[in-house]
Amino acid sequence: MKISELSRRTGVTVATIKYYIREGLLPAGTPVTVTTADYDAAHVDRLRLIRALVDIGQLSITTVGELLAALDREEAAQPTANGRTTNKARAAAVRSAVTATHDALAAGAPPISAAPERALAAMAALGWTVDPKSSALGQLETALAGLDAVLLPPSEATLRAYGGAALAVAEADSAGTPAGSPAEIVRHTVIGTVLYEPVLIALRRLAQEELVGRSRSQR
Amino acid sequence: MKISELSRRTGVTVATIKYYIREGLLPAGTPVTVTTADYDAAHVDRLRLIRALVDIGQLSITTVGELLAALDREEAAQPTANGRTTNKARAAAVRSAVTATHDALAAGAPPISAAPERALAAMAALGWTVDPKSSALGQLETALAGLDAVLLPPSEATLRAYGGAALAVAEADSAGTPAGSPAEIVRHTVIGTVLYEPVLIALRRLAQEELVGRSRSQR
Numbered sequence: 097m098k099i100s101e102l103s104r105r106t107g108v109t110v111a112t113i114k115y116y117i118r119e120g121l122l123p124a125g126t127p128v129t130v131t132t133a134d135y136d137a138a139h140v141d142r143l144r145l146i147r148a149l150v151d152i153g154q155l156s157i158t159t160v161g162e163l164l165a166a167l168d169r170e171e172a173a174q175p176t177a178n179g180r181t182t183n184k185a186r187a188a189a190v191r192s193a194v195t196a197t198h199d200a201l202a203a204g205a206p207p208i209s210a211a212p213e214r215a216l217a218a219m220a221a222l223g224w225t226v227d228p229k230s231s232a233l234g235q236l237e238t239a240l241a242g243l244d245a246v247l248l249p250p251s252e253a254t255l256r257a258y259g260g261a262a263l264a265v266a267e268a269d270s271a272g273t274p275a276g277s278p279a280e281i282v283r284h285t286v287i288g289t290v291l292y293e294p295v296l297i298a299l300r301r302l303a304q305e306e307l308v309g310r311s312r313s314q315r
Numbered sequence: 316m317k318i319s320e321l322s323r324r325t326g327v328t329v330a331t332i333k334y335y336i337r338e339g340l341l342p343a344g345t346p347v348t349v350t351t352a353d354y355d356a357a358h359v360d361r362l363r364l365i366r367a368l369v370d371i372g373q374l375s376i377t378t379v380g381e382l383l384a385a386l387d388r389e390e391a392a393q394p395t396a397n398g399r400t401t402n403k404a405r406a407a408a409v410r411s412a413v414t415a416t417h418d419a420l421a422a423g424a425p426p427i428s429a430a431p432e433r434a435l436a437a438m439a440a441l442g443w444t445v446d447p448k449s450s451a452l453g454q455l456e457t458a459l460a461g462l463d464a465v466l467l468p469p470s471e472a473t474l475r476a477y478g479g480a481a482l483a484v485a486e487a488d489s490a491g492t493p494a495g496s497p498a499e500i501v502r503h504t505v506i507g508t509v510l511y512e513p514v515l516i517a518l519r520r521l522a523q524e525e526l527v528g529r530s531r532s533q534r
Contacts, residue, residue, distance in 0.1 A: 144464050144465060145465050147464070148461040148462075148464050148465050151457075151461065152457060152458055152460075152461030152462075153461075187527075187530045187531075190527065190530075191527045191530065191531060194523045194524060194527050195524075195527075198520055198523075198524070201520075215517075218518075219521070224521060224522075224525040225525065225528055226521055226524045226525055226528065227524065230521065230524055232517055232520035232521045232524065233521065235513065235516070235517040235520070236514065236517035236518065236521060238370075238371060238513070239371055239510070239513040239514045239517055240514065242367040242370065242371030242372075242510055242513075243367075243371075243510055243511075243514070245363050245366070245367050246363060246364050246367050246506060246510065248503065248506060248507060248510065250491070250511075250514065251491055253487065253490070253491065254487050254488070254490075254491045257483055257484060257486070257487030258484055258487065258511070258514060258515055258518050259518055259522070260483065261480035261481070261483045261484045261487075261515070261518075262480070262515065262518035262519045262521070262522040263522040263525070263526070264476055264479065264480045264483075265476060265477055265480045265519055265522065266519060266522035266523045266525070266526050267476070267526065268472065268473050268476030268477065268480075269473070269523070270526055271472070271473075272469070272470055272472065272473045284467065287465060287467060288467060289520070289523065291458070291461055291462055291465065291467065292462075292469075292477070293516050293519070294454065294457070294458040294461075295455065295458045295459065295462070295469065295477060296477055296480070296481065296515065296516075296519065297454070297512050297515070297516070298434075298451055298454040298455035298458055299437075299455065299477050299478055299480075299481035300481045300484055300485060300512070300515065301417055301420075301451035301454070301508070302438070302443060302445055302449065302451045302452065302455065302481070303443075303478070303481040303482045303484065303485035304413050304417075304485045304488070304508065305413060305414075305417070305445045305446065305449055305451060306443040306444065306445055306482070306485070307482070307485050307486065307489055308406075308409065308410045308413050308414075309444055309445065311406045311409075311410065312406075312410065
């Protein structure tokens, strides 16, 4: 299809499509003449993914670039599926995709200067064993330092409740990973990590409203 | 203290402090001469709160303005504490603060044009009763529509797991609300709603890494 048709099908303007191609987020079309190129269904899918990561995931274009590069790299690194994917291959695909995703998401974040002491204390309280160099530890440290600054640090009970909820969600993500090829598992892990975050945040707000409603009906 | 001292104590530049005053996020100091004003500890606290909402909560200046206006309005609306705050007064303060916070956070978001059908179906599946006009329903609808667009909609099992986790977190927030005056409860609810979101997101990523680590040690 022409770029105008690609634009019509996805609702993304031609100028924005050209910008994504220049930034390396979207592969260029197949040249037809000096000034026109041909686009296919893969371009439609990729554009929809970019829009979801920008609009729903609220990621910057730079971070989308990092994430798509990680996705492409991880998909290419998977063995071609021949027959049923073993549990071992499945676990390896998820493991590799999780690390690549978190690193891509943290690529734009400023590095934390000191050791993430609050985050490491939280891991110890939860009994979790994560890589001390994990980028997510830096995120947690920043969040906890911000709560300290406004004198609202979590109690140990609150931390345990959040940790338990986070683990339940991660287990559901893992259980919900499709029984497909390693490449499909990678895609689900990378994209799901980003696009399920706003679902969790919206549901937390709705859960607050649900609880408030229950307290009202008990008056 | 002078504005230079306020800047030194909070690490916020004088130009940024003046910008926050112009935008109405921070009250002006008490005039001392035509060109200087006096600032106090309340300015230090408010500046730290603004920085946390911007840096940790990732809110725009407009949204911070909406949120602080909601906080000030809700605090002023609470009766002065005389003696112990009753459970009824406590529940009323939380109820009012939750609604005001969600509305402030959603003030900048584009309105969704159609009924939030996916979000309402999710509420029905979870057995939750929320106001159909809730701004958080619009957020959930947007998140679910994005997942539909990339062909990764949640299964009912995933939705239930996320809903259960969200409710556990909301219950922990409620249990962790300090037994203080209604104004303190409001402050905890408004600020906690925003600043605990990044904690939950970081913990979800760390939970993924913890699960991946467990699967590796079981090889």
